[in-house]
Amino acid sequence: MGVRQMIEADSLTKEYGNVTAVNRVSFTVTEGELFGLLGPNGSGKTTMIRMLTGQIPPTSGSARVMGLDAAKDPIGVRGLVGIIPEQETPPSFLTAEEYLRFVARIRSLDDVDERCDRWFDLLEFGDKRNVLCKDLSRGTRQKLMFSQAFLHEPELALIDEPLINLDPIMQRTVKDFLREYVQGGGTVFFSTHILEIAEEICDRIGVIHNGRLLHAGQLEDLIGSGRHLESFFLDLVRGDAGA
Amino acid sequence: MPVPDLFCAMMKEEWRMHSTIFGSLGFALFPAVIAVFALLGSLTLPLFADVLPYDAVALFAHALFLLMGVMVGSFGLMGREFMNRRFGQASLVAYASRSLPVSERRIFAAFLVKDTVYYILLYVLPFAAGFAAATPFIGLDPGLAVLAFVSLALAFLLGLSAVCFLSTLYARSVALLAGTAAGLAVLALAAFRLGAITVSAVLPPYAFFLDPAVEPLAISLLLILVPAAASVLFVTVDYPDRTKRFKNSLDPLAERVRTLGSAHFIAKDALDLLRSEGGAGKVIFSFLFPLGLVWVCLRVLIRFIPGIDPLVVFSALLGVISATIYNWLTEFDSFTSYAFLPVEVSEVIDAKLKSYALANLLPLGVLVLAAATSGGAGTFIPALAAFASVSAYTLAVTVYLTGLHPNVMLYHAWVFLRYLLAISPALLLLIFASILDPLYAFGSLLLILPAALLLSRGRTRWQAWEMPGY
Ligand SMILES: Nc1ncnc2c1ncn2[C@@H]1O[C@H](COP(=O)(O)OP(=O)(O)OP(=O)(O)O)[C@@H](O)[C@H]1O
Ligand SMILES: [Mg+2]
Numbered sequence: 001m002g003v004r005q006m007i008e009a010d011s012l013t014k015e016y017g018n019v020t021a022v023n024r025v026s027f028t029v030t031e032g033e034l035f036g037l038l039g040p041n042g043s044g045k046t047t048m049i050r051m052l053t054g055q056i057p058p059t060s061g062s063a064r065v066m067g068l069d070a071a072k073d074p075i076g077v078r079g080l081v082g083i084i085p086e087q088e089t090p091p092s093f094l095t096a097e098e099y100l101r102f103v104a105r106i107r108s109l110d111d112v113d114e115r116c117d118r119w120f121d122l123l124e125f126g127d128k129r130n131v132l133c134k135d136l137s138r139g140t141r142q143k144l145m146f147s148q149a150f151l152h153e154p155e156l157a158l159i160d161e162p163l164i165n166l167d168p169i170m171q172r173t174v175k176d177f178l179r180e181y182v183q184g185g186g187t188v189f190f191s192t193h194i195l196e197i198a199e200e201i202c203d204r205i206g207v208i209h210n211g212r213l214l215h216a217g218q219l220e221d222l223i224g225s226g227r228h229l230e231s232f233f234l235d236l237v238r239g240d241a242g243a
Numbered sequence: 244m245p246v247p248d249l250f251c252a253m254m255k256e257e258w259r260m261h262s263t264i265f266g267s268l269g270f271a272l273f274p275a276v277i278a279v280f281a282l283l284g285s286l287t288l289p290l291f292a293d294v295l296p297y298d299a300v301a302l303f304a305h306a307l308f309l310l311m312g313v314m315v316g317s318f319g320l321m322g323r324e325f326m327n328r329r330f331g332q333a334s335l336v337a338y339a340s341r342s343l344p345v346s347e348r349r350i351f352a353a354f355l356v357k358d359t360v361y362y363i364l365l366y367v368l369p370f371a372a373g374f375a376a377a378t379p380f381i382g383l384d385p386g387l388a389v390l391a392f393v394s395l396a397l398a399f400l401l402g403l404s405a406v407c408f409l410s411t412l413y414a415r416s417v418a419l420l421a422g423t424a425a426g427l428a429v430l431a432l433a434a435f436r437l438g439a440i441t442v443s444a445v446l447p448p449y450a451f452f453l454d455p456a457v458e459p460l461a462i463s464l465l466l467i468l469v470p471a472a473a474s475v476l477f478v479t480v481d482y483p484d485r486t487k488r489f490k491n492s493l494d495p496l497a498e499r500v501r502t503l504g505s506a507h508f509i510a511k512d513a514l515d516l517l518r519s520e521g522g523a524g525k526v527i528f529s530f531l532f533p534l535g536l537v538w539v540c541l542r543v544l545i546r547f548i549p550g551i552d553p554l555v556v557f558s559a560l561l562g563v564i565s566a567t568i569y570n571w572l573t574e575f576d577s578f579t580s581y582a583f584l585p586v587e588v589s590e591v592i593d594a595k596l597k598s599y600a601l602a603n604l605l606p607l608g609v610l611v612l613a614a615a616t617s618g619g620a621g622t623f624i625p626a627l628a629a630f631a632s633v634s635a636y637t638l639a640v641t642v643y644l645t646g647l648h649p650n651v652m653l654y655h656a657w658v659f660l661r662y663l664l665a666i667s668p669a670l671l672l673l674i675f676a677s678i679l680d681p682l683y684a685f686g687s688l689l690l691i692l693p694a695a696l697l698l699s700r701g702r703t704r705w706q707a708w709e710m711p712g713y
Contacts, residue, residue, distance in 0.1 A: 055582045079585035093518040093575060094511060098493040105497070105507040106584050130488040132518065 004031040006156045006187045007052060011061035014047050014211075021047040023211035024061065029189055029204075031155075034182045036198040037191040039208035040237060045191035046086045048208070049160050052189070053083050066156055079107070082149035084142075086160040092134035096125070096144050099133055100151060107152045119147035123173065138165040146174065150181075157181075159190040163197055175201050199229040207233060209240045249353035254361065274369035276660040281373025289381050291675075298453070299547040304391075305398040305449040306540040308367065310533050312402025314567075315362055316410070351478045355407065355471060359400060367396045390455055397448035397463045400471075406532070408470035411477050431539070445539055489518070500601070508594030509601065515575040533564055534609060552681040554617060558610055558626035559673050559687070562633025563666065565606040569641055570649045572598050578647055589702040591647060596638075596698070603634060625684035629673060632687040632694070639694035639701070640665045646705035 007029040014022040022044040029035045039045050050056045052063050054074025063070040065077045094102060097116060104112045120126035123143040128136060136144065142165045149157055162178070163171045178188055179201055192198060198205055199219070206216040214236050222232050288300060375388030413420040434444070447466060451459035496510035503509060537560050541553045572595050581591060610630055614623045644662055645652035652658050669690060676683035 053583060075585045075587060078583065083583035085579075085583045087579070093515040094493065095489050095491065097491050098489075098514070101491065101493050102507055102511060103584065106586055130490060132487060132489065135487065 005029070005064075006031050006033075006066055007035075007189060008064040009048075009052070009061070010063070012048070012051055012058050012063055013060045014044075014051055014056065015059045020211050022051065022058075022208075025208070025211075025213045026061075027206055027213060027216050029187060031187050032182055032185055034178060034188045034201055034203045035190070036202040036205045037189070037208055038193065038195065038198055038205055038233060039191070040193060043208045044211040045193075045208060046160055047211075049083075049086075049158050049189075049191060053078060053081065053158055055085075080154060080156065082152065082154035082157040084145045084149045084157075084159040084162065093132060095130050095132055096136060096140070097129040099144060100147055103148045103151055109152055115151050116147075119143075119151065122177065123147060123170065139167060139170065142166055143170070155185075156187045156189070159188065161192055162190050163192070163194065171197075195229050195233055199223070205229075207236050209237050212240075214240055249349060250356050250360075253353055253357040272657070273655075273659060274365055276657075276663075277366060278369035278373035278376075280660075280663055281370045282377050283373075285374050285377030286380060288377075296547055299544060301391075301452055302446070302449055302540070302544060302547070304370075305395060305446055305452065306536065308370075308395045308398040309402040309446065309448075310536055311362075311366060312399040312404075313406050313533050313536065314402075315358060315399075316403045316406030348475055348478055352475050355403075355475065358403060362399065362403075363396050367392060367399055371395065390452060394448045394452035394455075397451065397460075397467065398446065400467045401446075401448060401463065402536075404467045404471035404474070407474040409532075411474035415477065445543060487518075500597075503597050503601075505590065505594035505597060508591065509598050512572050512595065512598040516571060519575060530564065530567070530605070531609070534561065534606075537561075537564070538613065548678060550678045552622050552626075552677055554614055554622050554626045555629055555677040555681045555684045556674050557613060558630035559633050559670060559677070559684075561606050561610060562630045562635075563637050563670060565603055565630075565634045566637035566641055568602045568605075569595065569599050569638055572602065573647050574650055576647065588647065588706050592642060592702055592705065595647070596642075599638060606630065606634070622681040622684075625677070625681050629677070629684040629687045632690040633670065633673070636669065636690040636694040637666055639697035643697040643701035643704065646701065 005028050007027075009025055009027050012022055012025045013020065025044075025048065037045050037048065047056070051058045052065055052070055054065075054070040054077045057071045066080050068076045068080070070077050097120075100116045100119070101112055104115060109115060116129075117126075120129055123146060125140050125143050128140050133141065133144065146162075149159070163174060166174060175197070178190075182188055182203070202219050204216070204218050205222075207214045219229070222229060288295075288297065371388050371392035374391055375385055377383075378385045378388055409420060409423070412423055447459045447463040451463055492514060493507060493510050496513055497506035500506045500509045538553075538557060541551075541557055545551055545553055576591070578588060578591065607630070610626065611623075614620055614626065640662060641649050641653075644658050644665075653662060673684065673687050676686060
């Protein structure tokens, strides 16, 4: 049996008026891969993730996620994958625990207690379980969104800026978790503009600029050729801006 | 920062907030819609002159603007929370005292001035202009429109300042508010028993309209300025100084409504409503207070229109006002908080409808109470029919036109116009019919049919709709 394609983007394009946020982007992500989408601010990363998860329809092109067409069956896709959106917006008047239980109910999960406890323990925020979401610190909210996305143990997770607002200790925990998760067969697609993270944990990266995918390939190939990701990235993006 | 600068910043902010959502044109047309509506309404006045004397219409208009002042006030105060969530706390001038060296008091003063100017330009002026344009055709003195502008503005401000005053009391202490409310109620009841409730005592701006003399004007200004000044002087904003903690109430609540389906959504709605800023106070301001006003105005109105059955008319208005519960239910949700979960818009709307049905037990209680205390038990059944069908119909129109965003969408001129056109003819017809015979109120049950149709259309319509900018 061949490798399973978890994400297949084919000429994905999103236009907002005369802004082309994502411009004919094609790529694939295979099972067990940790794929990092790198790009400067406003390059189209969030727009890409929102299209892949059926939150917005593409202007043209298509995306298959775990075999489903993201635009035609968004609910199916969202039921399978775990998503951490860019803006952490858990409903404000539920407590952290109530929010996780709410998500668990939406996803019709069993063993809700165990699942919640597992995440409160791993990300060390059990002492905040009875605090209203709106009163949580931003980092704690990000932990909550992380827990929410992995509560149903999805095979694929799409994360917009995974380490945002987390302290160095928590960043370590999350990075380790993500590595472990892909070693266990899971697949992760995340976006970031922090190159060190990508350099440290990714198998493969894509570089996006002005909505166009400038490069996609194994991280090893880049590093192996004796270069740092940073200089590679800057050359690519600056070269593109000059063109 | 001086008050005038703050005021300018707030005006710009309010304009930008609405115009980014609808486009400047859609929002700028809002006053035009009101003007056209007032014009058309005024033109039809002579048709109904026999059943509905002009004085009664004027009273109704003043009561309406008073009510609007109350609604705007309570939305401005309680609804800050909602705007805040949507646009980010730091971006709102009303929150500037947290980041800039500006006192709470100044901000609140500027906030009041802004609401005054903004809504007088947005509602009162176009209303008066529409009326003015109609005067030559219905044989009235155009000067009357100028008078109406002043007195309606006064009525609006009366409502606004009253609710600000009460909310400041509430922020200071709930007991104080309860005490004041009880005191006022006793006073009103006593006056009522003594027959001392006159129109001018209840609504001095209306008295000023009937008789533009110094006395009613002075009383009106006094009743506006004193509570407003007091509320500015004693304003407090409670900073969330301690983090509240709650045990898991989602599951127990959901368990109770399990049979309805979507139980966890309903439980979430309930928690949002109960735990949000204001909590029960919000219900008092935006619901019971306006209803109390409607009731008092109706008691006065009876004297003008002999055949009127106050309970049936009240129940129809109760139905319209009940539909605002839907606004509260949707206030704390934006679909962004579900967009990454396997949830459909229609599922959320369905759950809101169930929450709405449950929340309607409150107005139902009000209706029972009104029937019991007014000796109107004879017309209770038709009144109940009127309430239930008007409530369902108004809700259906709201859902169809605004989906999950009634709080913002109703400011869109086109949407608002359609809202008015859908609801007011049905409502007026019902009220007129019930004046002829209260039993005609059963006719309102016909509204259930379009209500069902609008609801099912609304669900699919909003399913496909992407809210811009959220
Ligand atoms: N709803 C929208 N309406 C109009 N334009 C939009 C919208 N969303 C994104 N854009 C535009 O699309 C482009 C890509 O935005 P996107 O949010 O995808 O960038 P990003 O790579 O996630 O940036 P960041 O690193 O700052 O999060 C930007 O030019 C942005 O202004
Ligand atoms: Mg982004």
